[in-house]
Structures are given as C-alpha cells and as structure tokens.
Amino acid sequence: MKYFNRAMKTVSAVAVTVMVLTGTAVYGAAAAGSNTTAMVGKKSSDYLPIKRIQPQYPKRAIDEGVSGYVILELTVAADGSVVPGSIKIIKAEPKLYFEKASMAAAKLFNYVPKIVDGNPVVVPGVRYKFSFSLKPKT
Numbered sequence: 179m180k181y182f183n184r185a186m187k188t189v190s191a192v193a194v195t196v197m198v199l200t201g202t203a204v205y206g207a208a209a210a211g212s213n214t215t216a217m218v219g220k221k222s223s224d225y226l227p228i229k230r231i232q233p234q235y236p237k238r239a240i241d242e243g244v245s246g247y248v249i250l251e252l253t254v255a256a257d258g259s260v261v262p263g264s265i266k267i268i269k270a271e272p273k274l275y276f277e278k279a280s281m282a283a284a285k286l287f288n289y290v291p292k293i294v295d296g297n298p299v300v301v302p303g304v305r306y307k308f309s310f311s312l313k314p315k316t
Contacts, residue, residue: 221293221295221296222293222294222295222296223290223292223293224292225254225258225289225290225291225292225301225304226289226290227287227288227289228258228288228289228290229286229287229288229289230283230287231283231284231286231287232283232308233276233279233280233282233283233308233310234279234282234283235279235310235312236275236276236278236279238275239275239276239310240312243312244272244275244310244312245310245311245312246270246271246272246275246276246309246310247269247270247271247276247307247308247309247310248267248269248270248271248276248277248280248307248308248310249267249268249269249270249305249306249307249308250265250266250267250268250280250281250284250305250306250308251264251265251266251268251303251304251305252264252265252266252284252287252304252305252306253300253301253302253303253304254289254291254292254300254301254304255291255300256291256297256298256299256300257291257298258288258289258290258291258298259288259289260284260285260286260287260288261300262285264302265281265284265285267280267281268305275310276308276310279308280308283308284306
C-alpha cells in the first residue's frame with residue numbers, strides 16, 4: 179500500500195475529453211454540472227452531462243509507466259442514465275490497460291435527458307475519449 183500511495187502521487191489527473199459525434203457540443207458551466215433547471219419546460223433541447231466520473235488509473239499501468247486512451251460509445255436513456263449494456267469500446271491504445279476503468283466510470287455518468295417535442299428521448303451513439311497520462315517523475 180505504501181508503494182501504491184507513493185505511485186499515485188506521480189499520476190496526473192485523468193483528462194476527460196468529450197467527443198460529441200451526435201447532438202451539440204457542450205462546454206462551460208452546464209457541462210460541469212451547474213444548474214440545469216433552465217432546460218425544464220422547453221419543447222426541444224439536447225442532452226447535457228451532469229455527472230461524469232473520472233476513471234481510476236489502473237495500478238498495472240502505473241507500475242509499467244503506461245499512458246494511453248480509450249474511446250467508447252454509450253446510449254443515454256430517456257431518464258438521463260446510461261443504458262446498461264450499451265457501453266462499447268471503439269478504440270483503446272494500448273489495448274488491455276484502460277478499458278475496464280473507462281467502462282466502470284462511464285456506467286456512472288448521468289445526463290439531463292434530450293427533449294424532443296416535450297418528451298425525453300434515448301440518445302444512442304454518444305462517444306467519449308478518456309486520456310490517461312502520467313506526470314514525468316522529477
């Protein structure tokens with residue numbers, strides 16, 4: 179445990195880059211989970227992320243000094259949750275290091291649902307890129 183705590187100090191924060199391939203890009207305060215009640219009552223609006231979890235950097239990757247990324251795709255349910263079983267890995271580099279951590283984090287995401295004609299709808303094909311990088315040791 180002592181080694182793991184020391185190793186964790188060398189890990190930079192995991193950067194989460196949103197790759198919006200469907201819908202409208204979301205930036206700024208709304209993406210950070212600010213007050214989104216302005217969406218209520220609108221006839222149509224896009225989905226907004228309100229809860230994003232950063233994946234935990236895998237110990238094996240820390241021990242081996244490995245950095246990389248994962249692109250995954252998921253479906254946002256009409257209630258704003260991630261549809262169970264909808265998360266698919268599109269690309270991972272390198273393979274077999276960051277996939278599990280990325281999927282575990284994505285399962286916990288939550289959104290203000292997309293509204294079409296006053297009704298919440300399912301949004302398939304939402305893609306995220308998780309980047310994992312270690313700080314250089316000084």
